[in-house]
Every structure is written in C-alpha cells, then in structure tokens.
Amino acid sequence: MSDPRRTKVLIIGSGPAGYTAGVYASRAMLNPILVQGIEPGGQLTTTTEVENWPGDTEVQGPDLMVRMEAHAKAMGCEIIGDIITSIDFSKRPFVCQSDSGTEYVADAIILATGARAKWLGLPSEEKFKGFGVSACATCDGFFYRGQEIAVIGGGNTAVEEALFLTNFASKVTLIHRRDELRAEKILQDRLFKNEKIEPLWFHELDEVLGDDTPLGVTGIRVKHTDTGETRDIPVKGVFVAIGHAPANELVKDVLETHMGGYVVTKPDSTETSVPGVFAAGDLTDHKYRQAVTSAGMGCMAALEAERFLAEAD
C-alpha cells in the first residue's frame, strides 16, 4: 500500500463544481488534491453542444471539461485518477479510502460527486442520447424550436419539463404509464390548461425510432400498458423525465439529506452537517442542476473551506 496522501483540502469529483473548487482552493494556496472518480469531467462529458456556459456561445461538453481540468491544474491543483470508496467523518483530519488503495487524509473535504439522471435502460434510448434523447429540458429544449417532442414520466420532473418545453416545441406529448399524474396539483393544473401539451395515458416508451446518418430521432414507439398494443408517434426529441439520483453513496448514512437524497447545506452556504465538510453542485441541488450553478457552488465551497481552515488553525 502507498503512503497516505495528506492535504488541507480534498475535492471529490471532477465536474464543474469540483474543478471550480480546485481553481479557487489552489489560488487560496491550500494545495488541494482533486480525485476525479469514475467519470473524469462529470456529466458534461456525456453531451455534445452546451450553449449556456457564459463566455462560450457554443462549446462541446467534453471540450469544456478538458479546459476546466487544465485550468485547475494550471492553478496548482493536483488531479488524481482515483475513486473515493469511504470517508471516516468521525474525527478531523478526515481519512478517506480509495479504489487504488491510497489513503487520503484531509483537514477539509469538498464533496462534488454530482448526480445522475434516471434513465429507462432501453438500448434505443442509449443510442440516441445527445442526438434527440435528453434528460434536461433546460439544457436542450432550445434545440427543439417549432418541433414536436415527447416527455416520458408523470411526476414533478416530467410536468415541469413538459411545461418548460412548451416555450420551444410546437407540441409536447406526455407519455405516462397511468391515467393520473404524481406531480403536485398546481403543476397538474398548469399542464392541463396548456394547449400545447397532450397527455397519453397508460402508455410507456417501447423504442426510440431514428436515423443513423445523421444520427437523430424521428419518432417513438409507445406501448399500451394493458393491451401491449404499440403505435408510433413522430417526434424530433424525447425527454426522459423520471427523476434524478444524487451520487450520495459516500455520505448518505452520515450527512443530512432531503428531497430524495440531496445533501442538505446550510442556507446560503455549502456547509454540511459535519464541520469541515462542504458540498457543492448537483449533489446538493435538486432545483437548478446546471453547470454554471455547480461551478458557483464549487467556488463557494472553496472559499468556505479556506475560512474554516483559517479559523480552525
């Protein structure tokens, strides 16, 4: 086993929150170590065009994350390809075990492990992800101006996404397995009043239909949940809106969570229920889930870690 790695600040996660924390913590001379996890660069590496990152009218998600990594590195952040497997929160410094067998010992920790959209698991959904299949209306709705699209789901996420998408789409078909929605009543009222949205009850997505060259969605095949009968609906985009799951495996038994597992932070802060442990990005954010908000929280976490360490010393 290698020697333990000692650091003032350990940043766990390499999405916009983690890399931004890396930039700020490095500039505060905290010599941070950032552990990248299984998905270096985070969720944006799984998409193509990003059009809402300030300063870039359009940028490819993977390119943006390569630049963020280079930025953090240039400021002095040590970036390590490893996965944290457990954290001992019982005393400071915190001791973290990792997949490589290296032990990381840190005076403060910034958790930036992100979240995952839940997917249905269909092969055709996987094939067209980023090419007509999305799980983020805020990110991708703009690409469907004047087009017909489908939203899959019946909870708050689905209804919110469907309502938001009517700003762009000419028609939104909401596909739901039952004949009533789980979403809050106020959202349901808005949905039923919106003439652009047509619910299709007792149906589930069977297959995403599309072309190979260029890769793109042309429709969906839906199946009746009772009869099994299928039918095809022409759409240009499919938004899978069955919820998100924060990547909270490391902390869910220790830190306070809410809204389905998101880590609770103090108001206007990234402080968690354990002093010296800060959380940033989608791991804490059930509301906005954007790169820019995650980066903002990464900045806050690094500044707060700096203050915490200055007061603790």
Ligand SMILES: Cc1cc2nc3c(=O)[nH]c(=O)nc-3n(C[C@H](O)[C@H](O)[C@H](O)COP(=O)(O)OP(=O)(O)OC[C@H]3O[C@@H](n4cnc5c(N)ncnc54)[C@H](O)[C@@H]3O)c2cc1C
């Ligand atoms: C397909 C898609 C398209 C999107 N498009 C846009 C867009 O256009 N604009 C926009 O603003 N947002 C977009 N988003 C949302 C955006 O990607 C997220 O809001 C943002 O990436 C969240 O950043 P984060 O730093 O919190 O975490 P993530 O990007 O989720 O990164 C989490 C990081 O934590 C690491 N990690 C997890 N567990 C461990 C562990 N145990 N040890 C070490 N590391 C760990 C992972 O490897 C990963 O690097 C999109 C998301 C998706 C999925």
